[in-house]
Amino acid sequence: DGGITQSPKYLFRKEGQNVTLSCEQNLNHDAMYWYRQDPGQGLRLIYYSQIVNDFQKGDIAEGYSVSREKKESFPLTVTSAQKNPTAFYLCASSMAPTTLSNYGYTFGSGTRLTVV
Amino acid sequence: DAKTTQPPSMDCAEGRAANLPCNHSTISGNEYVYWYRQIHSQGPQYIIHGLKNNETNEMASLIITEDRKSSTLILPHATLRDTAVYYCIVRNNDMRFGAGTRLTVKP
Numbered sequence: 001d002g003g004i005t006q007s008p009k010y011l012f013r014k015e016g017q018n019v020t021l022s023c024e025q026n027l028n029h030d031a032m033y034w035y036r037q038d039p040g041q042g043l044r045l046i047y048y049s050q051i052v053n054d055f056q057k058g059d060i061a062e063g064y065s066v067s068r069e070k071k072e073s074f075p076l077t078v079t080s081a082q083k084n085p086t087a088f089y090l091c092a093s094s095m096a097p098t099t100l101s102n103y104g105y106t107f108g109s110g111t112r113l114t115v116v
Numbered sequence: 117d118a119k120t121t122q123p124p125s126m127d128c129a130e131g132r133a134a135n136l137p138c139n140h141s142t143i144s145g146n147e148y149v150y151w152y153r154q155i156h157s158q159g160p161q162y163i164i165h166g167l168k169n170n171e172t173n174e175m176a177s178l179i180i181t182e183d184r185k186s187s188t189l190i191l192p193h194a195t196l197r198d199t200a201v202y203y204c205i206v207r208n209n210d211m212r213f214g215a216g217t218r219l220t221v222k223p
Contacts, residue, residue, distance in 0.1 A: 029219075033211055034156070035213075041215070042201075042203070042213050042214060042215040042216055043160075043203075043213040044210055044214075045211065048211065058212075059212070087156065090159055090160070091210070092159075092160075102166070104150055104162050104165055105150075105152075105157030105160075105162070105211065107152075107160045107161075108159050109158060109159045110157070110158065110159050113206070
């Protein structure tokens, strides 16, 4: 079955360490997205990519980095520059937006990162 | 900023219809309205989407006003498992979500 996979589901890291969250999709979707969610809050856009080798900053990109070397993969690195990295991270994908914008998003099941 | 406005929370009695409103007064003519829901600690789940006409599927119905400035998601017979945060978004290129509506279905 096609889908979007985030791994691991839970991740623990020491403060000051960089950590990379994986996101892989086999839906042949062009666009991929990363969100951060804090307890009781909505989704905030970190980065997004609409095509391979290209990505744009979202609303809270500071302290994060991404790459898009393959269509299927959009890993997110949480760097030591991110002041409050503990959060729930969600990855999503969609077909490239068109003028009709009739393409929804498929979400992964999320990675819960805890930095101690 | 998100282009939609939703009430922060709503309650609904089990077995009754849940009607969740959404305002999207700046929607463009070719933008679809999508609804998702997120159960605690899971990824958002697609519910339904529409452009102009009312839509229905096995999960819900979507009523869009004629001027397209607002819509209502209807869960016809809410169950306890429908307790979740419901997001209404207008499909555009940058995919930003608002805070959604936290629906609590009570016995």
